[in-house]
């Protein structure tokens with residue numbers, strides 16, 4: 001099995017790499033899977049020729065695309081670049097995966113939804129992105145489904161955080177230690193996802209018989225932590241666990257304008273991924289506690 005993971009320096013890419021490295025050590029280098037992790041130096045997704053050239057010389061059984069343009073606010077200004085990476089590169093990857101008869105796992109986002117639903121989103125609900133990032137990610141999903149009606153899988157995640165990179169948790173920890181008071185948005189609801197949990201889920205999926213059987217129709221799955229909170233509640237819990245004395249004041253999205261509009265409520269139903277692949281979903285709070293404990297060990 002040759003398995004390619006793109007986005008090796010990103011939150012999900014690094015989390016997969018960490019688990020694979022740990023497992024391989026346990027197995028004393030006996031792992032039958034041959035994982036190859038690449039970043040933009042090896043495979044630049046904003047360049048068609050870089051993509052073609054890379055795959056001319058490399059063949060895979062599974063491609064896991066963790067790379068993306070993820071700067072939600074900046075995407076409003078850099079639509080073309082975001083589209084190149086989140087849409088056109090995904091289209092290109094899907095056509096290459098087809099040619100190579102590789103399975104493709106692609107990560108997408110809850111931001112394909114407008115957030116106006118009063119119920120948790122199902123995979124079958126109609127997306128309606130309200131920002132440029134969401135539109136480029138949705139275009140990527142659609143291109144993938146058109147070019148690869150079989151043998152691919154899209155996993156929509158939400159509110160990712162990890163010990164890597166800048167994310168909401170790392171930002172809150174930094175600001176909370178510097179300031180006595182913070183304003184955090186309380187009218188956007190969703191489910192935080194610890195990137196390591198998502199990485200575990202992806203690795204479980206590729207081991208699963210249902211994934212290994214070829215000739216399956218391409219499917220979308222939702223994945224995130226269990227439970228629903230606002231960014232404000234999330235910040236309060238982070239400070240509570242870390243015993244950081246910083247007051248968190250709730251503000252509305254209107255009082256905290258950003259270049260890109262954010263959906264109000266992107267809670268997603270995860271029953272499908274649980275049922276099909278037997279994936280366990282942790283409550284957001286228990287994952288946050290696990291994450292904080294890991295962070296402490298590193299300090």
Ligand SMILES: NC(=O)c1ccc[n+]([C@@H]2O[C@H](COP(=O)([O-])OP(=O)(O)OC[C@H]3O[C@@H](n4cnc5c(N)ncnc54)[C@H](OP(=O)(O)O)[C@@H]3O)[C@@H](O)[C@H]2O)c1
Pocket residue numbers: 007008009010011012013039040041043044045046047065066067068069070085107108109110137156157158159160161165
């Ligand atoms: N972050 C979230 O809250 C969130 C929420 C829902 C869904 N998602 C989705 O989950 C997936 C993983 O997100 P993440 O948080 O792990 O992202 P991330 O930490 O921002 O990592 C994305 C990776 O993509 C790479 N990349 C960007 N442009 C590239 C290019 N032109 N060529 C090759 N690689 C390129 C980046 O490389 P460099 O390190 O070199 O910049 C980075 O390592 C993405 O599909 C994202 O859309 C994210």
